[in-house]
Amino acid sequence: MEQSFLEFQNVSFQYREDSPVVLDDVSIQVNQNEWVAVIGHNGSGKSTMAKLMNGLLFPNEGHVYVDGLKLSDENIWEIRRKVGMVFQNPDNQFVGTTVKDDVAFGLENHGIPREEMIKRIAHSLKAVGMEEYEDHEPHRLSGGQKQRVAIASVLAVAPSMIILDEATAMLDPKGRKEIMHTVNQVRQERDVSVVTITHDLNEVTLADRVIVMNKGNVWFEGTPRELFEQKGDLQSIGLDIPLVSKFAHELKELGLNVNKQPLNHEELMDELWTLHSTM
Amino acid sequence: MNSSMVIGQYVPGDSPVHHMDPRAKITIIFFFVIVVFFANSVASYGALALFALLSVGVTKIPPRFIAKGLKPVWFLIIFTFILHLVVTKEGNVLFSVLGFDVYSGALIQGVAISLRFFLLILITSLLTLTTTPIAITDAIESILHPLKRIKFPVHELALMMSISLRFIPTLMQETEKISKAQASRGVDFRTGPIKERLKAIVPLLVPLFVSAFKRAEELAMAMEARGYQGGEGRTKLRELALRKIDYMVLVLFTFVIIAVFLTRA
Numbered sequence: 442m443e444q445s446f447l448e449f450q451n452v453s454f455q456y457r458e459d460s461p462v463v464l465d466d467v468s469i470q471v472n473q474n475e476w477v478a479v480i481g482h483n484g485s486g487k488s489t490m491a492k493l494m495n496g497l498l499f500p501n502e503g504h505v506y507v508d509g510l511k512l513s514d515e516n517i518w519e520i521r522r523k524v525g526m527v528f529q530n531p532d533n534q535f536v537g538t539t540v541k542d543d544v545a546f547g548l549e550n551h552g553i554p555r556e557e558m559i560k561r562i563a564h565s566l567k568a569v570g571m572e573e574y575e576d577h578e579p580h581r582l583s584g585g586q587k588q589r590v591a592i593a594s595v596l597a598v599a600p601s602m603i604i605l606d607e608a609t610a611m612l613d614p615k616g617r618k619e620i621m622h623t624v625n626q627v628r629q630e631r632d633v634s635v636v637t638i639t640h641d642l643n644e645v646t647l648a649d650r651v652i653v654m655n656k657g658n659v660w661f662e663g664t665p666r667e668l669f670e671q672k673g674d675l676q677s678i679g680l681d682i683p684l685v686s687k688f689a690h691e692l693k694e695l696g697l698n699v700n701k702q703p704l705n706h707e708e709l710m711d712e713l714w715t716l717h718s719t720m
Numbered sequence: 721m722n723s724s725m726v727i728g729q730y731v732p733g734d735s736p737v738h739h740m741d742p743r744a745k746i747t748i749i750f751f752f753v754i755v756v757f758f759a760n761s762v763a764s765y766g767a768l769a770l771f772a773l774l775s776v777g778v779t780k781i782p783p784r785f786i787a788k789g790l791k792p793v794w795f796l797i798i799f800t801f802i803l804h805l806v807v808t809k810e811g812n813v814l815f816s817v818l819g820f821d822v823y824s825g826a827l828i829q830g831v832a833i834s835l836r837f838f839l840l841i842l843i844t845s846l847l848t849l850t851t852t853p854i855a856i857t858d859a860i861e862s863i864l865h866p867l868k869r870i871k872f873p874v875h876e877l878a879l880m881m882s883i884s885l886r887f888i889p890t891l892m893q894e895t896e897k898i899s900k901a902q903a904s905r906g907v908d909f910r911t912g913p914i915k916e917r918l919k920a921i922v923p924l925l926v927p928l929f930v931s932a933f934k935r936a937e938e939l940a941m942a943m944e945a946r947g948y949q950g951g952e953g954r955t956k957l958r959e960l961a962l963r964k965i966d967y968m969v970l971v972l973f974t975f976v977i978i979a980v981f982l983t984r985a
Contacts (some may be wrong), residue, residue: 495945497941497944497945518947518949521944521945521946521947522947525945525946526942526945526946528938528941528942528945530935530938532890532935533934533935533938533939533942534938534939534942535886536883536886536939536942536943536946537882537886538854538882538885538886541957542854542957542958545957546943546946546948547946547947548955548957549954549955549956549957550946550947550948550949550954551947552953552954552955553955554955555955555956555957555959558955558957559957562957578886578889579886579889579890580889580890580893594946595946598946598947
Protein backbone atom coordinates (compact mmCIF):
# COMPACT_ATOMS: atom_id res chain seq x y z
CA MET A 442 0.00 0.00 0.00
CA GLU A 443 1.41 3.37 -0.99
CA GLN A 444 1.71 5.82 1.83
CA SER A 445 0.63 9.40 1.45
CA PHE A 446 3.37 11.92 2.20
CA LEU A 447 1.50 15.15 1.65
CA GLU A 448 -2.18 15.77 2.07
CA PHE A 449 -4.47 18.75 1.51
CA GLN A 450 -7.74 18.50 3.41
CA ASN A 451 -10.43 20.83 2.09
CA VAL A 452 -7.92 23.63 1.60
CA SER A 453 -9.18 27.07 0.63
CA PHE A 454 -7.03 30.11 0.11
CA GLN A 455 -7.32 33.74 -0.85
CA TYR A 456 -4.59 36.37 -0.64
CA ARG A 457 -6.80 39.02 0.94
CA GLU A 458 -10.29 38.93 2.27
CA ASP A 459 -11.63 41.04 -0.56
CA SER A 460 -9.63 39.30 -3.29
CA PRO A 461 -10.94 36.34 -5.27
CA VAL A 462 -10.63 32.80 -3.94
CA VAL A 463 -7.49 31.20 -5.40
CA LEU A 464 -8.05 27.70 -4.09
CA ASP A 465 -11.54 26.51 -3.32
CA ASP A 466 -11.98 23.47 -1.08
CA VAL A 467 -9.14 21.45 -2.60
CA SER A 468 -8.32 17.97 -1.32
CA ILE A 469 -5.39 16.13 -2.83
CA GLN A 470 -2.59 13.87 -1.75
CA VAL A 471 0.89 12.99 -2.91
CA ASN A 472 2.28 9.58 -2.08
CA GLN A 473 5.81 8.69 -1.14
CA ASN A 474 8.15 8.42 -4.14
CA GLU A 475 5.41 9.51 -6.47
CA TRP A 476 5.79 12.06 -9.25
CA VAL A 477 2.76 14.29 -9.48
CA ALA A 478 2.45 16.95 -12.14
CA VAL A 479 0.14 19.87 -11.45
CA ILE A 480 -0.94 21.78 -14.54
CA GLY A 481 -3.26 24.63 -15.27
CA HIS A 482 -3.08 27.93 -17.07
CA ASN A 483 -2.25 31.23 -15.37
CA GLY A 484 -4.40 32.01 -12.37
CA SER A 485 -5.61 28.45 -11.89
CA GLY A 486 -4.11 28.37 -8.40
CA LYS A 487 -1.31 25.93 -9.12
CA SER A 488 1.55 28.09 -7.86
CA THR A 489 -0.40 28.99 -4.73
CA MET A 490 -0.83 25.28 -4.16
CA ALA A 491 2.96 24.83 -4.30
CA LYS A 492 3.53 27.58 -1.75
CA LEU A 493 1.02 26.00 0.60
CA MET A 494 2.99 22.75 0.51
CA ASN A 495 6.00 24.09 2.41
CA GLY A 496 4.47 26.80 4.52
CA LEU A 497 5.35 29.83 2.41
CA LEU A 498 1.60 30.41 2.63
CA PHE A 499 -0.95 29.11 5.12
CA PRO A 500 -4.45 27.97 4.16
CA ASN A 501 -7.41 30.12 5.19
CA GLU A 502 -9.51 27.01 5.64
CA GLY A 503 -8.67 23.34 5.77
CA HIS A 504 -5.42 21.66 6.73
CA VAL A 505 -2.13 20.70 5.12
CA TYR A 506 -0.35 17.60 6.39
CA VAL A 507 3.26 16.86 5.53
CA ASP A 508 4.66 13.51 6.59
CA GLY A 509 2.02 13.26 9.30
CA LEU A 510 2.69 16.77 10.61
CA LYS A 511 0.00 19.38 10.44
CA LEU A 512 1.45 22.56 8.96
CA SER A 513 1.74 25.21 11.67
CA ASP A 514 4.10 27.96 12.79
CA GLU A 515 5.92 25.60 15.16
CA ASN A 516 6.94 22.93 12.67
CA ILE A 517 7.34 25.13 9.61
CA TRP A 518 11.15 24.77 9.53
CA GLU A 519 10.97 21.03 9.93
CA ILE A 520 8.52 20.89 7.04
CA ARG A 521 10.70 23.09 4.85
CA ARG A 522 13.55 20.69 5.48
CA LYS A 523 11.39 17.83 4.23
CA VAL A 524 9.94 19.72 1.28
CA GLY A 525 12.47 21.38 -1.00
CA MET A 526 11.43 23.89 -3.62
CA VAL A 527 12.84 25.12 -6.92
CA PHE A 528 11.41 28.39 -8.20
CA GLN A 529 10.82 29.84 -11.64
CA ASN A 530 13.53 32.48 -11.98
CA PRO A 531 17.00 30.90 -12.06
CA ASP A 532 18.71 34.13 -11.01
CA ASN A 533 16.51 35.11 -8.10
CA GLN A 534 17.08 31.94 -6.10
CA PHE A 535 20.84 31.81 -6.41
CA VAL A 536 22.09 33.08 -3.06
CA GLY A 537 25.77 32.12 -3.03
CA THR A 538 28.57 33.86 -4.88
CA THR A 539 29.67 30.54 -6.39
CA VAL A 540 27.93 27.24 -7.17
CA LYS A 541 29.52 25.62 -4.12
CA ASP A 542 28.42 28.44 -1.82
CA ASP A 543 24.90 28.31 -3.15
CA VAL A 544 24.51 24.60 -2.47
CA ALA A 545 26.01 25.23 0.96
CA PHE A 546 23.44 27.92 1.80
CA GLY A 547 20.62 25.50 2.64
CA LEU A 548 22.99 23.23 4.55
CA GLU A 549 24.34 26.16 6.56
CA ASN A 550 20.79 27.17 7.44
CA HIS A 551 20.14 23.74 8.86
CA GLY A 552 23.35 23.71 10.86
CA ILE A 553 24.98 20.78 9.07
CA PRO A 554 28.62 20.33 10.21
CA ARG A 555 31.26 21.45 7.73
CA GLU A 556 32.76 18.02 6.92
CA GLU A 557 29.32 16.60 6.19
CA MET A 558 28.55 19.69 4.11
CA ILE A 559 31.54 19.16 1.84
CA LYS A 560 30.51 15.54 1.24
CA ARG A 561 26.91 16.45 0.51
CA ILE A 562 27.82 19.29 -1.85
CA ALA A 563 30.03 17.02 -3.93
CA HIS A 564 27.39 14.32 -3.95
CA SER A 565 24.44 16.48 -4.91
CA LEU A 566 26.34 18.40 -7.58
CA LYS A 567 27.28 15.07 -9.08
CA ALA A 568 23.64 13.99 -9.07
CA VAL A 569 22.74 16.91 -11.35
CA GLY A 570 25.93 16.70 -13.42
CA MET A 571 27.36 20.02 -12.28
CA GLU A 572 30.41 18.77 -10.38
CA GLU A 573 32.80 20.51 -12.74
CA TYR A 574 31.28 23.92 -12.08
CA GLU A 575 31.85 23.99 -8.33
CA ASP A 576 33.72 27.31 -8.32
CA HIS A 577 31.77 29.07 -11.07
CA GLU A 578 29.94 32.31 -10.39
CA PRO A 579 26.25 32.41 -11.35
CA HIS A 580 26.74 34.85 -14.23
CA ARG A 581 28.96 32.31 -15.96
CA LEU A 582 26.19 29.67 -16.02
CA SER A 583 23.26 29.21 -18.40
CA GLY A 584 19.69 29.27 -17.12
CA GLY A 585 19.43 25.50 -17.27
CA GLN A 586 22.67 25.10 -15.36
CA LYS A 587 21.49 27.51 -12.68
CA GLN A 588 18.28 25.52 -12.28
CA ARG A 589 20.30 22.32 -11.97
CA VAL A 590 22.31 23.98 -9.21
CA ALA A 591 19.02 24.93 -7.57
CA ILE A 592 17.95 21.28 -7.71
CA ALA A 593 21.31 20.24 -6.26
CA SER A 594 20.87 22.78 -3.46
CA VAL A 595 17.54 21.22 -2.62
CA LEU A 596 18.84 17.65 -2.89
CA ALA A 597 21.76 18.39 -0.55
CA VAL A 598 19.35 18.94 2.33
CA ALA A 599 17.98 15.43 1.61
CA PRO A 600 14.26 16.28 1.49
CA SER A 601 11.52 13.69 1.09
CA MET A 602 9.80 15.81 -1.52
CA ILE A 603 10.88 18.28 -4.18
CA ILE A 604 8.55 20.86 -5.68
CA LEU A 605 9.46 22.42 -9.01
CA ASP A 606 7.33 25.54 -9.27
CA GLU A 607 7.43 26.30 -13.00
CA ALA A 608 11.15 25.67 -12.82
CA THR A 609 11.39 25.33 -16.60
CA ALA A 610 9.17 28.27 -17.58
CA MET A 611 12.04 30.71 -18.16
CA LEU A 612 14.36 28.27 -19.92
CA ASP A 613 14.97 27.56 -23.58
CA PRO A 614 13.99 24.12 -24.96
CA LYS A 615 17.47 22.77 -24.30
CA GLY A 616 17.35 23.94 -20.68
CA ARG A 617 13.92 22.37 -20.25
CA LYS A 618 15.16 19.05 -21.51
CA GLU A 619 18.14 19.25 -19.15
CA ILE A 620 15.87 19.81 -16.16
CA MET A 621 13.35 17.10 -17.01
CA HIS A 622 16.20 14.68 -17.59
CA THR A 623 17.80 15.63 -14.27
CA VAL A 624 14.54 15.20 -12.37
CA ASN A 625 13.98 11.81 -13.96
CA GLN A 626 17.52 10.78 -13.09
CA VAL A 627 17.19 11.89 -9.47
CA ARG A 628 13.93 10.00 -9.10
CA GLN A 629 15.58 6.79 -10.18
CA GLU A 630 18.47 7.21 -7.74
CA ARG A 631 16.74 8.45 -4.60
CA ASP A 632 13.57 7.93 -2.62
CA VAL A 633 11.89 11.22 -3.18
CA SER A 634 8.44 12.49 -4.16
CA VAL A 635 8.35 15.06 -6.91
CA VAL A 636 5.70 17.67 -7.61
CA THR A 637 6.16 19.60 -10.84
CA ILE A 638 4.02 22.65 -11.41
CA THR A 639 3.81 23.62 -15.06
CA HIS A 640 1.62 24.86 -17.84
CA ASP A 641 3.46 22.87 -20.46
CA LEU A 642 1.62 19.61 -21.15
CA ASN A 643 4.74 18.12 -22.71
CA GLU A 644 6.26 17.98 -19.25
CA VAL A 645 3.62 15.83 -17.65
CA THR A 646 4.24 12.69 -19.69
CA LEU A 647 6.93 11.43 -17.30
CA ALA A 648 4.78 11.90 -14.19
CA ASP A 649 2.93 9.10 -12.42
CA ARG A 650 -0.16 11.17 -11.89
CA VAL A 651 -1.48 14.48 -13.17
CA ILE A 652 -3.66 16.97 -11.38
CA VAL A 653 -5.24 19.59 -13.61
CA MET A 654 -6.28 22.78 -11.86
CA ASN A 655 -8.89 25.15 -13.19
CA LYS A 656 -10.20 28.24 -11.42
CA GLY A 657 -9.11 27.04 -8.00
CA ASN A 658 -10.60 23.58 -8.32
CA VAL A 659 -9.20 20.18 -9.15
CA TRP A 660 -10.53 19.67 -12.63
CA PHE A 661 -8.98 16.32 -13.37
CA GLU A 662 -6.89 13.74 -11.56
CA GLY A 663 -5.40 10.66 -13.21
CA THR A 664 -2.54 9.26 -15.24
CA PRO A 665 -1.08 11.26 -18.14
CA ARG A 666 -2.54 8.73 -20.54
CA GLU A 667 -6.03 9.18 -19.18
CA LEU A 668 -5.58 12.92 -19.37
CA PHE A 669 -4.66 13.01 -23.04
CA GLU A 670 -7.71 10.98 -23.95
CA GLN A 671 -9.88 13.96 -23.15
CA LYS A 672 -8.81 16.12 -26.00
CA GLY A 673 -11.59 18.64 -26.44
CA ASP A 674 -12.18 19.35 -22.79
CA LEU A 675 -8.54 20.18 -22.15
CA GLN A 676 -8.60 22.73 -24.91
CA SER A 677 -11.74 24.24 -23.43
CA ILE A 678 -9.85 25.24 -20.27
CA GLY A 679 -6.99 26.73 -22.23
CA LEU A 680 -4.47 23.91 -22.30
CA ASP A 681 -2.97 22.56 -25.46
CA ILE A 682 -2.27 18.86 -25.74
CA PRO A 683 1.01 17.56 -27.21
CA LEU A 684 1.33 16.92 -30.91
CA VAL A 685 1.58 13.15 -30.51
CA SER A 686 -1.75 13.02 -28.69
CA LYS A 687 -3.36 15.31 -31.23
CA PHE A 688 -2.12 13.06 -33.99
CA ALA A 689 -3.52 9.98 -32.23
CA HIS A 690 -6.88 11.69 -31.85
CA GLU A 691 -6.96 12.55 -35.54
CA LEU A 692 -6.11 8.95 -36.44
CA LYS A 693 -8.97 7.72 -34.28
CA GLU A 694 -11.34 10.10 -35.98
CA LEU A 695 -10.24 8.69 -39.30
CA GLY A 696 -11.32 5.30 -38.04
CA LEU A 697 -7.92 3.83 -37.29
CA ASN A 698 -7.94 1.67 -34.24
CA VAL A 699 -5.33 3.23 -31.99
CA ASN A 700 -6.00 1.57 -28.67
CA LYS A 701 -3.52 2.90 -26.21
CA GLN A 702 -3.21 6.67 -25.91
CA PRO A 703 0.45 7.23 -26.91
CA LEU A 704 2.57 9.51 -24.73
CA ASN A 705 5.59 9.95 -26.97
CA HIS A 706 6.89 9.32 -30.45
CA GLU A 707 8.09 5.79 -29.72
CA GLU A 708 4.74 4.68 -28.37
CA LEU A 709 2.93 6.18 -31.31
CA MET A 710 5.29 4.39 -33.69
CA ASP A 711 4.73 1.11 -31.91
CA GLU A 712 0.99 1.62 -32.14
CA LEU A 713 1.20 2.33 -35.83
CA TRP A 714 3.42 -0.50 -36.94
CA THR A 715 1.50 -3.09 -34.90
CA LEU A 716 -1.84 -1.71 -36.08
CA HIS A 717 -2.71 -4.55 -38.38
CA SER A 718 -0.89 -7.36 -36.67
CA THR A 719 -3.19 -9.71 -34.86
CA MET A 720 -0.83 -11.19 -32.37
CA MET B 721 28.73 40.73 -21.28
CA ASN B 722 31.88 38.67 -21.33
CA SER B 723 32.44 35.73 -19.05
CA SER B 724 35.67 37.05 -17.57
CA MET B 725 33.96 39.95 -15.85
CA VAL B 726 35.75 40.49 -12.54
CA ILE B 727 34.23 42.28 -9.60
CA GLY B 728 36.62 44.70 -7.94
CA GLN B 729 40.27 44.60 -8.84
CA TYR B 730 41.18 41.12 -7.64
CA VAL B 731 44.05 39.61 -9.63
CA PRO B 732 44.11 35.82 -9.22
CA GLY B 733 47.45 34.44 -8.18
CA ASP B 734 49.23 31.79 -6.21
CA SER B 735 51.57 33.86 -4.04
CA PRO B 736 51.94 33.61 -0.23
CA VAL B 737 50.12 36.94 0.01
CA HIS B 738 47.16 35.49 -1.88
CA HIS B 739 47.06 32.53 0.47
CA MET B 740 47.19 34.56 3.64
CA ASP B 741 44.19 34.74 5.92
CA PRO B 742 42.30 37.92 4.96
CA ARG B 743 41.98 38.80 8.65
CA ALA B 744 45.77 38.84 9.00
CA LYS B 745 46.01 41.06 5.93
CA ILE B 746 43.40 43.49 7.22
CA THR B 747 45.06 43.63 10.65
CA ILE B 748 48.47 44.36 9.13
CA ILE B 749 47.06 47.06 6.88
CA PHE B 750 45.19 48.64 9.77
CA PHE B 751 48.37 49.01 11.83
CA PHE B 752 50.46 49.94 8.81
CA VAL B 753 48.15 52.88 8.15
CA ILE B 754 48.60 54.08 11.73
CA VAL B 755 52.35 53.51 11.90
CA VAL B 756 52.99 55.36 8.63
CA PHE B 757 52.05 58.55 10.46
CA PHE B 758 54.71 57.97 13.10
CA ALA B 759 57.55 57.61 10.63
CA ASN B 760 59.73 60.72 10.49
CA SER B 761 63.24 59.61 9.65
CA VAL B 762 64.91 58.10 6.63
CA ALA B 763 65.37 54.77 8.41
CA SER B 764 61.76 54.55 9.64
CA TYR B 765 60.40 55.39 6.20
CA GLY B 766 62.89 52.94 4.77
CA ALA B 767 61.63 50.12 6.98
CA LEU B 768 58.01 50.71 5.96
CA ALA B 769 58.84 51.16 2.30
CA LEU B 770 60.90 47.99 2.33
CA PHE B 771 58.01 46.06 3.88
CA ALA B 772 55.51 47.43 1.36
CA LEU B 773 57.72 46.88 -1.66
CA LEU B 774 58.65 43.38 -0.50
CA SER B 775 54.94 42.53 -0.16
CA VAL B 776 54.25 43.84 -3.65
CA GLY B 777 57.20 41.89 -5.03
CA VAL B 778 56.07 38.64 -3.45
CA THR B 779 52.58 38.85 -5.01
CA LYS B 780 54.08 38.77 -8.53
CA ILE B 781 51.21 41.00 -9.66
CA PRO B 782 52.20 42.78 -12.88
CA PRO B 783 53.12 46.43 -12.10
CA ARG B 784 50.52 47.71 -14.55
CA PHE B 785 47.72 46.48 -12.27
CA ILE B 786 49.27 48.29 -9.34
CA ALA B 787 49.80 51.41 -11.42
CA LYS B 788 46.13 51.25 -12.40
CA GLY B 789 45.18 51.24 -8.72
CA LEU B 790 47.41 54.25 -8.05
CA LYS B 791 46.18 56.22 -11.05
CA PRO B 792 43.45 58.25 -9.33
CA VAL B 793 45.79 59.36 -6.52
CA TRP B 794 48.84 60.41 -8.55
CA PHE B 795 47.38 63.86 -8.85
CA LEU B 796 46.91 64.10 -5.09
CA ILE B 797 50.47 62.97 -4.39
CA ILE B 798 51.99 65.48 -6.80
CA PHE B 799 49.67 68.22 -5.60
CA THR B 800 50.69 67.78 -1.94
CA PHE B 801 54.32 67.67 -2.98
CA ILE B 802 54.10 71.01 -4.79
CA LEU B 803 52.01 72.53 -2.01
CA HIS B 804 54.68 71.66 0.50
CA LEU B 805 57.40 73.10 -1.71
CA VAL B 806 55.57 76.39 -1.92
CA VAL B 807 54.22 76.75 1.60
CA THR B 808 56.91 75.35 3.92
CA LYS B 809 59.67 77.81 4.75
CA GLU B 810 62.24 75.96 6.82
CA GLY B 811 65.97 75.34 6.43
CA ASN B 812 68.12 76.96 3.78
CA VAL B 813 67.05 78.33 0.46
CA LEU B 814 68.08 75.78 -2.13
CA PHE B 815 67.05 77.54 -5.32
CA SER B 816 64.34 79.80 -6.64
CA VAL B 817 61.84 79.12 -9.36
CA LEU B 818 59.81 81.99 -10.85
CA GLY B 819 60.50 84.11 -7.83
CA PHE B 820 59.59 81.39 -5.31
CA ASP B 821 62.28 80.36 -2.88
CA VAL B 822 62.43 76.62 -2.38
CA TYR B 823 63.71 75.70 1.05
CA SER B 824 65.50 72.47 1.94
CA GLY B 825 62.99 71.79 4.69
CA ALA B 826 60.19 72.09 2.16
CA LEU B 827 61.78 69.55 -0.12
CA ILE B 828 62.18 67.06 2.74
CA GLN B 829 58.61 67.64 3.93
CA GLY B 830 57.24 67.29 0.41
CA VAL B 831 59.02 64.04 -0.22
CA ALA B 832 58.04 62.65 3.17
CA ILE B 833 54.34 63.43 2.82
CA SER B 834 54.16 62.16 -0.74
CA LEU B 835 55.93 58.98 0.26
CA ARG B 836 53.47 58.53 3.12
CA PHE B 837 50.56 58.83 0.71
CA PHE B 838 52.17 56.51 -1.76
CA LEU B 839 52.79 53.81 0.84
CA LEU B 840 49.24 54.08 2.20
CA ILE B 841 47.65 53.60 -1.19
CA LEU B 842 50.08 50.90 -2.21
CA ILE B 843 49.49 48.72 0.83
CA THR B 844 45.70 49.14 0.88
CA SER B 845 45.35 48.39 -2.82
CA LEU B 846 47.40 45.27 -2.20
CA LEU B 847 44.50 43.94 -0.10
CA THR B 848 41.92 44.27 -2.87
CA LEU B 849 44.40 43.04 -5.47
CA THR B 850 45.14 39.77 -3.66
CA THR B 851 41.87 39.03 -1.86
CA THR B 852 38.49 38.12 -3.35
CA PRO B 853 35.63 40.37 -2.24
CA ILE B 854 33.92 37.41 -0.62
CA ALA B 855 37.03 36.61 1.43
CA ILE B 856 37.11 40.23 2.61
CA THR B 857 33.45 39.88 3.61
CA ASP B 858 34.26 36.75 5.60
CA ALA B 859 37.14 38.51 7.30
CA ILE B 860 34.97 41.49 8.25
CA GLU B 861 32.33 39.18 9.69
CA SER B 862 34.96 37.38 11.72
CA ILE B 863 36.68 40.56 12.93
CA LEU B 864 33.39 42.20 13.91
CA HIS B 865 32.16 39.05 15.62
CA PRO B 866 32.76 40.39 19.17
CA LEU B 867 30.30 43.22 18.41
CA LYS B 868 27.50 40.64 18.46
CA ARG B 869 27.49 41.05 22.24
CA ILE B 870 26.19 44.58 21.87
CA LYS B 871 23.53 43.35 19.40
CA PHE B 872 25.33 44.64 16.32
CA PRO B 873 23.92 42.66 13.35
CA VAL B 874 27.25 41.25 12.18
CA HIS B 875 25.89 38.21 10.34
CA GLU B 876 23.21 40.23 8.57
CA LEU B 877 25.77 42.80 7.47
CA ALA B 878 28.03 40.12 6.04
CA LEU B 879 25.13 38.42 4.26
CA MET B 880 24.05 41.76 2.80
CA MET B 881 27.55 42.34 1.50
CA SER B 882 27.85 38.90 -0.06
CA ILE B 883 24.42 39.10 -1.70
CA SER B 884 25.30 42.52 -3.10
CA LEU B 885 28.51 41.09 -4.52
CA ARG B 886 26.61 38.19 -6.04
CA PHE B 887 24.06 40.49 -7.70
CA ILE B 888 26.45 43.09 -9.11
CA PRO B 889 27.06 41.18 -12.37
CA THR B 890 23.37 40.27 -12.63
CA LEU B 891 22.27 43.88 -12.30
CA MET B 892 24.99 45.03 -14.68
CA GLN B 893 23.71 42.62 -17.31
CA GLU B 894 20.23 43.89 -16.66
CA THR B 895 21.31 47.53 -16.99
CA GLU B 896 22.84 46.75 -20.34
CA LYS B 897 19.67 45.00 -21.48
CA ILE B 898 17.42 47.87 -20.36
CA SER B 899 19.65 50.53 -21.89
CA LYS B 900 19.56 48.68 -25.21
CA ALA B 901 15.79 48.33 -24.97
CA GLN B 902 15.38 52.04 -24.22
CA ALA B 903 17.87 53.03 -26.91
CA SER B 904 15.82 51.05 -29.41
CA ARG B 905 12.84 53.15 -28.35
CA GLY B 906 14.80 56.28 -29.11
CA VAL B 907 16.37 57.25 -25.78
CA ASP B 908 19.72 58.88 -26.43
CA PHE B 909 22.30 58.25 -23.70
CA ARG B 910 25.41 59.46 -25.52
CA THR B 911 24.85 62.84 -27.10
CA GLY B 912 23.29 66.15 -26.21
CA PRO B 913 23.85 68.51 -23.28
CA ILE B 914 24.54 67.09 -19.81
CA LYS B 915 21.06 68.00 -18.61
CA GLU B 916 19.44 65.99 -21.41
CA ARG B 917 21.72 63.05 -20.79
CA LEU B 918 20.90 63.04 -17.10
CA LYS B 919 17.23 63.05 -17.98
CA ALA B 920 17.81 60.06 -20.26
CA ILE B 921 18.99 58.04 -17.26
CA VAL B 922 15.54 58.11 -15.65
CA PRO B 923 13.96 55.57 -18.05
CA LEU B 924 16.98 53.39 -17.33
CA LEU B 925 16.84 53.64 -13.54
CA VAL B 926 13.11 53.17 -13.05
CA PRO B 927 12.85 49.70 -14.63
CA LEU B 928 16.13 48.71 -13.00
CA PHE B 929 14.82 49.58 -9.55
CA VAL B 930 11.48 47.89 -10.17
CA SER B 931 13.21 44.70 -11.20
CA ALA B 932 15.70 44.89 -8.32
CA PHE B 933 12.83 45.06 -5.84
CA LYS B 934 11.12 42.15 -7.53
CA ARG B 935 14.33 40.16 -7.37
CA ALA B 936 14.74 40.99 -3.70
CA GLU B 937 11.25 39.76 -2.95
CA GLU B 938 11.73 36.51 -4.82
CA LEU B 939 15.16 35.97 -3.31
CA ALA B 940 13.74 36.44 0.18
CA MET B 941 11.10 33.82 -0.53
CA ALA B 942 13.67 31.40 -1.95
CA MET B 943 15.87 31.92 1.11
CA GLU B 944 12.97 31.21 3.42
CA ALA B 945 12.04 28.10 1.47
CA ARG B 946 15.58 26.90 1.97
CA GLY B 947 15.29 27.28 5.71
CA TYR B 948 16.99 30.62 6.32
CA GLN B 949 16.06 31.92 9.78
CA GLY B 950 18.85 34.36 10.51
CA GLY B 951 22.33 33.78 11.88
CA GLU B 952 21.37 31.64 14.88
CA GLY B 953 22.41 28.00 14.64
CA ARG B 954 24.03 28.35 11.24
CA THR B 955 27.18 26.54 10.29
CA LYS B 956 29.64 27.87 7.72
CA LEU B 957 31.17 26.27 4.67
CA ARG B 958 33.91 28.83 4.23
CA GLU B 959 36.29 28.70 7.11
CA LEU B 960 39.09 31.09 7.96
CA ALA B 961 42.18 29.64 9.58
CA LEU B 962 45.41 31.38 10.56
CA ARG B 963 48.32 29.33 9.31
CA LYS B 964 52.08 29.38 9.64
CA ILE B 965 52.51 31.98 6.88
CA ASP B 966 50.11 34.34 8.65
CA TYR B 967 51.98 34.12 11.95
CA MET B 968 55.31 34.56 10.17
CA VAL B 969 54.16 37.71 8.40
CA LEU B 970 52.58 39.06 11.58
CA VAL B 971 55.86 38.56 13.46
CA LEU B 972 57.83 40.16 10.63
CA PHE B 973 55.47 43.10 10.63
CA THR B 974 55.84 43.50 14.40
CA PHE B 975 59.58 43.81 13.86
CA VAL B 976 58.94 46.48 11.23
CA ILE B 977 56.83 48.43 13.71
CA ILE B 978 59.52 48.13 16.38
CA ALA B 979 62.12 49.26 13.86
CA VAL B 980 60.03 52.30 12.96
CA PHE B 981 59.72 53.39 16.57
CA LEU B 982 63.40 52.76 17.31
CA THR B 983 64.59 54.78 14.34
CA ARG B 984 62.26 57.75 14.78
CA ALA B 985 64.10 61.01 14.92
